[in-house]
Amino acid sequence: MNFKRKLLSAALLALTAGAANAQISGNVVKIGVLNDQSGTYADLAGPGSTLAAKMAVEDFKAQNKGFTTPIEVIAADHQNKPDVGSQIARKWFDSDGVDVIVDLPTSSVALAVNQIAKEKGKAAIISTGASSDLTGKACTPNTVHWTYDTWQLANGTGSAIVKTGGDSWFFLTADYAFGHALERDTEAVVLKSGGKVLGKVRHPFPSADFSSFLLQAQASKAKIIGLANAGADTTNAIKQAAEFGIVKGGQNLAGLLVFLTDVHALGLEKAQGLIFTESFYWDLNDQTRAWSKRYGAQHGGKMPSMGQAGVYAGVLHYLKAVAAAKTDDGTKVVAKMKELPTDDPLFGKGSIRADGRKIHNSYLFEVKKPSESKGPWDYYKLRATVPADQAFRPMAEGGCPLVAAK
DSSP: OHHHHHHHHHHHHHHHHHHHTTTSGGGSEEEEEEEOSSSTTTTTSHHHHHHHHHHHHHHHHHHOTTOOSOEEEEEEEOTTOHHHHHHHHHHHHHTSOOOEEEEOOSHHHHHHHHHHHHHHTOEEEESSOOOGGGGTTTOOTTEEEOSOOHHHHIIIIIHHHHHTTOOEEEEEEESSHHHHHHHHHHHHHHHHTTOEEEEEEEEOSSOSOOHHHHHHHHHTTOSEEEEEOOTHHHHHHHHHHHHTTTTTTTOEEEESSOOHHHHHHHOHHHHTTOEEEESOOTTSSHHHHHHHHHHHHHTTTOOOOHHHHHHHHHHHHHHHHHHHHTOOOHHHHHHHHHHSOEEETTTEEEEEOTTSBEEOOEEEEEEOOGGGOOSTTOOEEEEEEEOHHHHSOOGGGSOOHHHHTO
């Protein structure tokens, strides 16, 4: 009799689990990390973002032991090419059972996958793609823009620099969607703050030789040379500017998107004094330090970039929403992500707006002098904190159709 009862209990448990997982396609939640694994953006995203996604899965499982559906993480290299990224995204969604694509550095790729996710009813969580159009004219019900965007970077860094006397600018811009958006948003802030733009030049993406572009910037006599690029493009431009003696000659460089990995590549001797905006720094508080040390122990001692931190936090919140919604339907999960308050050790408490913009504090940092650094990866000092409700573009100003429809 006892044996029969056990059999019946086991059968009921199996039925209950089956019902709970009935809305999970293929009985597995599949996460695809799509980024640059080997090129210009590999250090700030790449394999480190894949690790961050896997850590989010581990932490979610530890905190939600009742969620028994298998969770898988796969990764691919989009080579910073929209056609390659689109091809991978379609295959993942159509044939490979991927439910959500995350990370997506390179705005041109992010904008393409953003539309594919909408078309397929899947989800996209963009951590490293920067264009503010993702929560503006290109917003969809299927995408969350997590870590930062060009409006936030422009308003944090651009306004701070103009206020401290950097009122004439020349832009050195990566010639694709991200660079164009960053230049556009920063120019608007410079002009609004009473500054002027003396010129601009667009360089191929990626680029190794910035000499002709830097000579034009030098000739403009602008006080500030705004680097509307990222990753290896930014570090190469800064190194070559030093060779030309641009900063010694009285002009200053403004890194409009700078990552911890860029500062590490440059070294404090070259990077000291750089001012820029970020959404995360590994040494910000006890929680960020504890998680980052776990991450570093699995990533050759390297501390995470804000993009990699955003992958972790975005995947963790996505999984919470899957569990709450009891489905991996992309449109329904993103709606649930917006409904649930966000809370994680890296960004703290926050929320996701109707336009898909994740809201949290923004920080203005300055790179330390070599003499100020107390050890490896101790690179930043905090100059200002921009509260979450002021850090990002007001929703009504973005032109997102989801907002206009309300």
